[in-house]
Amino acid sequence: MSPEISPVAAWESLFRAQVTVMRQLAAEFPTDIVSLNEYDVMFNLFIQPDKVLRIRDLGEKVLLTQPSISRLVDRLAARGILEKCGDPSDGRGTLVALTEHGVSVYRKAAVLHAESITAHMSGHLTPDELEQLALLCDKLRTGVAGQ
Secondary structure, eight states: OOOOOOHHHHHHHHHHHHHHHHHHHHHHSOTTTOOHHHHHHHHHHHTSTTSEEEHHHHHHHSSSOHHHHHHHHHHHHHTTSEEEEEETTEEEEEEEEEOHHHHHHHHHHHHHHHHHHHHHHHHHSOHHHHHHHHHHHHHHHHHHHTO
16 A cells, blocks of 8 residues: 555646647647647647537637637638638527538547547556546546535
C-alpha cells in the first residue's frame, strides 16, 4: 500500500498530465484542416442529435469567451462549415448548426485527431488502466458538476 496522497497532489498530477498530453495533441493536430478551437466547436455541435446549439449553450461547452466564440462561428460560417440563424423560441438568441460540409470537415479532422489520441493513450496505458482512468474522470466530473 502506498502512502496516502493528498487531494492537492492528485489534482496537480491530473492537471500536469492533461497539460502535457494536450500540448502534444495540439502539436500534432491537423491545423491544415481546422484549428483546435474550431474543432472543439464542431465536436460540440456534432454530438448534438440535430447538430445544432444555441450560441449561448455552445459557450458553456467550450473554453472560449463569448466574443471569441462569435468570431470563430462567423469564420466557420464564412467557410460553409456552420450556419447561423435566429432561434424561433427566443428572438434574441442565435442557433448555430453544423452543415453537411461541416460534418465532412469535422470527420476528416476527427480521424486524424483520434489516431493521435489513440497512439498516446494506448501507448502508455493498458486497456484496464484506460478503463479505470475513464471511470475515475467520469466520477470526478459528475461529482463536481452535481455539487
